[in-house]
Every structure is written in C-alpha cells, then in structure tokens.
Amino acid sequence: AYLKTSVDNPPTSWSTFLDKNFLEKYRGKVSLLVEFLDVVQASMIKLGYNPAERKNWNDDVMDEVIRLLKDVKPYLVGFYGAGQYMPELVAGRLYLAQAWSGDILVVKEENPNVEYVLPEDGGLYWMDFIVIPRDAQSIDEAHEFINFLLRPDIMARNAKAVLYSSPLKRDILMQYAEQTNDEELLELLENPLLYPPEDVKLVPNPVLDEDVLRMIERVRTEVQAPEGGVIPMAAILIVVVVAFIVFSYLMFRRRRS
Template sequence: MRNVKILGAFVAAAVVGGVGLFALKNKSSGQRTLHLYTWTDYIDKQVLAEFERKHNVRVIEETFPSNEVMISKLKAGGAGFDVIVPSDYMIATMKQDNLLLKLPREKIPNLTHLSERFKNVSYDAGGEYVVPYMWGTTGIAYNSKKVENPPKSWKEFFETTRAQTAEKRISLLDDPREVIGAALKANGLSLNSTQTEELSKAKMTLLTFKPFVSRFDTMSYKDLLASDDLWMAQAYSGDIVKMQAQNPELRYVIPEDGATLWVDNLAIPVSARNPELAAEFINFVMAPEINQRIALSIHYGTTNEKAREMLPASELNNAAIYPPKDVEARLELFTDLGNAVEAVDNVWAEIRASDAVPAEPPSAQRQ
C-alpha cells in the first residue's frame, strides 16, 4: 500500500511539474502562436523561422491534401487556424458561407507589390478577402528514362497502351476536380462541365484507366517520382521542378489539350484566434525579398511583381514555372460550380469506391 502511495505522489508531482513547466515556458516568452493551414511543402521553413524570430511568436504549420479536406476541417470547427491557403475556385463558396474575414488592408501595405493581373481577380473583386499567393499549373510528370513515348496531352496520358508499359507506376492527384477535369479535357470537353453525359464519358475514361493507377496521392507522389517508384503522374508544376534536383530524369509537360491554371491565396478565416498576427504574417510573406526566397524554394509562380523581378534568370526561364505566352493561352481556371458540384462528387465517389471496369475496346468508347 505504501508503494502505491509513493507512486501516486510521484505521478502527481510529475503531472503538476509538467503542466507548470509548459505554462511557464509559454508565459515567460509571452508567445502568441500562428496557426498556418496550407498545402504540403508550400512555404520555405526558413522563412517561417525568420517570422518566428522577428515577431517573437510560434508558428504551427498543418497541411492538407486538397481544398475539400481544408473546407471540411474548417467547417467542422477547425483548430483555430489563423491563415489558410484556399485555391481560387473555392473562394466564392467560402465567401457565401461566411467563412472568410475581410482583409485589414491597412495592415498589409506590401499588397502594392502584387502583379497587375492579380490585383483584381475574378473570384475576389477588389481583393477584399484574399491575397493571391502562388500560382501554378497541373500537368503531366514523367520519368524520361522509364517512359519511352511520353504523353503530350491528357488524351495520350490516359491511353491504355502506354499505361500498360507503366502499369502500377502511375499516380493521379487525390483531388476530384483535378482528376475529373483531366479526364474531361482528354475527351475534348470543358474543364468545368457538369453535364451528365460529359461527366459520364470522363468517368468511363477514368474507370478504364484505374487498373494501371497505383495511387491517388497529392502529398507524397513527388517523392515516389524521385525514387523511381512512380514513372508517370498527374503533378503540380512546382513539385516537379523541386524534384528535378534529386532525379534529373523527371520532366514536366503542360498537356496540349488543356491544363489547369490555379491560384492559391492567403486568407484569414472567421474563426481565427489571432487575426492581427495573421495580417502581419501575410504582410511579411508579401515583402519582395521574402517572397522571392519562397518562390525560389518551392518553384511555383509568384504573384508578387517586385519579387519576380528579383528572381534569377534560371528561374524565370524555366518554362515549367513561367510558361511562354502561347502555352498560357491553353490554361483554364476552375470555376465555382455551386450546387452542381454534387454531380462531380458522385462521379468521384463512384470512381474511388468501385472496382475497375475492364478496358473497353476503343470503338465502344466513341459513343
């Protein structure tokens, strides 16, 4: 009995001590925390560390694989995120659902450095709620050594003959709009279609392609491409540029039959615990010197004009990051589908839940 009492006293002391230490640590530095909810590998860790030092705060970074997950978490009563990074097509719904705080523009003077085209975007008139952060494209990545006849379009990408040579070495993004969008483009249809027959065609393409797919993955596919576990993937432009340092055989191509242009934005959710700190952070990130460092580390297109001017030629001439004008014309933005998004969701659910359909002969597909 005496031993139990001693043990109990020990445990109690440890708990009190632990809690006390923890509280003391936070109290003594008077630290506030910034909760950042963003895409994987989307900001330079050194930049975060510098922000922590400069403003004497702690930054906690959490990542999500798709906009839908981010929205879910936010709606579920997210863990008090201060800064979130939604994509363009989500903003309209988020504004409608009153999820975003109006930006305190006077606290973010660095907004003047935005490029002209990003100062007044279609999804956020007057830049009231979001600050465009980085932009990029979604295209096809492949290993030039392993894939002999690399695809130049989404149509070629989904071809089963080529897929067979890279069977189980292919990945698609874990993102319904991107995947179905690519299939729509492969069939020569609009990226934002919600028509039943058109979605049906896209579904057919995907179901036929599914047996060759190894993963639906947004977060770790680039590492698998680097390690040769994947030979072909639906990929984000910046991811591939980053991985080319590790695996020089990786190539990125913007498909000829159309690709997504997306813009990710910085925003402050209504439920933010430290909105002033969030504004400070956004301003910090928009400072040209900082922004240029971020752009150099994540290899996506920056929306900041001043920062862009500061980039080295090697970066600016990389067609994967800053494509030439004629290629830019091929790019499409996702639009907000409103309630019609349910049709896309159903197709996504069916694709993910079903066993794959055996490949149909090409003649049958031309319906």
Template sequence: NQYSIPYFWGTVGIVYNRALLGGKEITSWNDLWDPAFKNEILLVDGAREIIGMALNSLHYSLNDTNKTHLQQAKQKLDALTPNVKAIVGDEIKMLLANEEAAIGIVWSGDAAEIMWENERLDYVIPKEGTNLWFDNMVIPKTAKNIEGAHQFINFMLDPKNAAQNAEYVGYSTPNKKALEYLPREIVEDERFYPSEQLANKLEVYENLGKSMLAYYNELFLQFKMHRK
C-alpha cells in the same frame, strides 16, 4: 470572401521519369492511355483534378456540368485503370522521387519539389490545358490582430521576399516585381511560367454548387471502385 491576395499560383500536370519510360516524351493528357504505361501512373486523390483531367483529354471544360460529358469522362477514366498503380495523397511526392512509379498527376509546386529530389523527373503542362490555381492570403472577419495581419501580408508581398519565397518553395509567384529578383532560368522555365498561348488554355475551378460537386465526387468514387 470580399478580399484575397494571391501569393502563389500553379497548375495541375504530369510528372514523369523519362528514363523509366524508355525515353518516351509526354505532352498530352491522352498520352497517359498508352498501353506501354501499364501500372506506372499515380493519381492524386482529388475528384476535380482527376475528373478534370479526363474532361480536358476530351477537350471539355474543367467546369463542365453536362452529365453526358461527365459520363464520357468517367468511362474514359475506367479505360485508364490498367495503367493506374495507385490513387494517393501527399505520399505521391516520395513515391515518384523514389521511382516507385514512372508517372504522376500532381500540382506544379509539388512537381518542383519532386524534381529537386530526383533530377531524372520532368514536368509537363498538357497541351489540351489544365487547372490554374492560386494560393491566397485572407484575413478572417474574426481575426483579433488586423494590423498585424496587414503587416504580414505587406511583408509577404515585398518583391524581394516574394521572390525568395517562390524560389524556396518552388511554386510560381504572381508578383510581377518579384520576377525581377528571380534567376532567369526560373522565370523562363515554361513548365512553371507557361507561354501566353498555353496559359490561355488554363482554367480556374468554378464553384459548381453542392449538387454538381456531389456528382463529380460520386463519379470519382465509382472510378476508384472500378479499379478494385
């Protein structure tokens, strides 16, 4: 873990179908608790994402290890239960695009793909803040072709290639020179390249250690069982 090279980045946020919500706007995690959204929300099946969402809604850090705060987050998730239609995996993209639900908690890159499939959908980074993630390239120490690995990384980091990659996949690029080759409507889209003010509220997940991660997973499991 000595070296890694980021080639994509993004956020966790909310995809929603304004048409299915009677024109309602969503700007905050706390909007999800609106009783009008009963049985309309799809959640990704990830403890850090969903516990983190609840922590953010309470204005706590995504990396909070205070068990009182975490219990508050779990209780708040329990209160969300009437609005949750399902907790799902990759199929969330198809379900939202097909308008099986009006709201989904997703990663920004998936949001871009869903919005390409259905133009009635929009994506928002909640105003309280959220997760900032990176997809990185690394060379395993057991790699047989080190020279080829470096050549591939250099190829992917070439600004024109990085721009083409970002435009095709829909994830944001951390490559500053690549931004010059992207259409202005992409670079200026604050849903995927947020303002500095909002970017300052984004947090990278920290390694919480096995014990605390297990606690997060246990709380998430309890929430899923509560839904039943």
C-alpha cells in the same frame, strides 16, 4: 511527370495520357492525383469539354468521365498524393504521374531523370488565397501581414522555398533578383513550370460551388469503389441472417447432445 529513362515517347496531352492504349505499356507504373478536382478536369479535357465553362459541369458529362476513368483504372498503380508519387518518382518505381509542378522541381533535385510535360490541350492552373474572415478581430494586423508577404524580398524567399510562382508580377521579382544578384531566383523566374510561355494553353479551375463539389465527389466515389461496386445492404443483411440461423442451429444441436 515522367521518368525519361523508362518512357520513350512521353505524352504531350491529356488525350494521350488518359488513353488506355498508351497506358497499356506502363501498366502498374502510372498514377493520377488523389485530388479528384484535377482528375475530373483532365478527364473532361480528354473528352473534349472545357472544365472552365460551367455549362460542362453536369451529370451527363460526369457519366462520361466516370466511364473513362473506370476504363483506365486497371492500368494505374493508384490515385496518389504528393507524399506517395514524389518518393516513387525519385526511386524510379513510378514512370508516369499526374503531379504538381512545384513537387516535380523538388523531385528533379534528387532524380534528374524526372521530366515534366505541360499538356498541349490544357495545363490546369489554380491560385491559393489569403482571406480575412468577416468576424476577424485583428483586421489591421491581417492587412499588415498580407503587406509583409507581398514584399519582394519575402516573395522571393517564398518562391524559392515552395517552388511555385508568386502573386507578384514576374517583372517585379525579376528586377529584385537583378538588383540583389539572386541567381537562384533568376533561374526560377525563367523556369516554364513556374512561368509557362505565353503560347501554353492554361485552363483555370472552375468556381467550386456546391453542385460542382457534389459532382466531383460522385466521380471519386464511383471510380474508387471496389470492383463489382459496393455490396448492397440487403446482401449484407442476408449473410447476417443466415449466419445467425446456422449459429442458432449449432447451439441447439449442442444442447441436445
């Protein structure tokens, strides 16, 4: 997402967006997502790796990702969640943000100067799931609830509420919108943020096995660590011991006096 009144030439790719030469102009006015899965994937694309391919999830690639993110970190205002970047974009204090598409549609209602780019080198897409636990007691009711959510009228209400695409095929919702003269739904079904054109490159999330989650957490920990890294435990112990010696000496002097 970007503020068109403040960004003359918005980036069209992760390759540009994560380039420190580009970010220099907007230092302190840029945020990346606090959800590091998406930060890591965007960085991998910038570096020429397809995050949808499991072979690219390895420690060598993560080392490159960490170096890249540490390079661009000084230009960022921070790693923001929706509760932070949305009001900052509305207020015009944030110029560029890695953001969820549905959130930007909400932001645009309050600040029409906010626009959105689908990266040419790969927009990240994902799916939420409804699952029935193996030991569920009310399985029939669970299926009834899922069937209820999949009704076109309910899917239409959900799409208009959350501003994300529906698990129902677009043609089904389009037919429902035309039959009910639902102009709001028709507008959403034509919005490229909900239903990107076929020529847009989309990159799916990887399978989040334990090893992938470990690598994401490793990147997050190392990138978000304070400058200079975490203070070694040995250094902390030395400080504590020195403080204790000084305190004991002062107490001894006090008793002597």
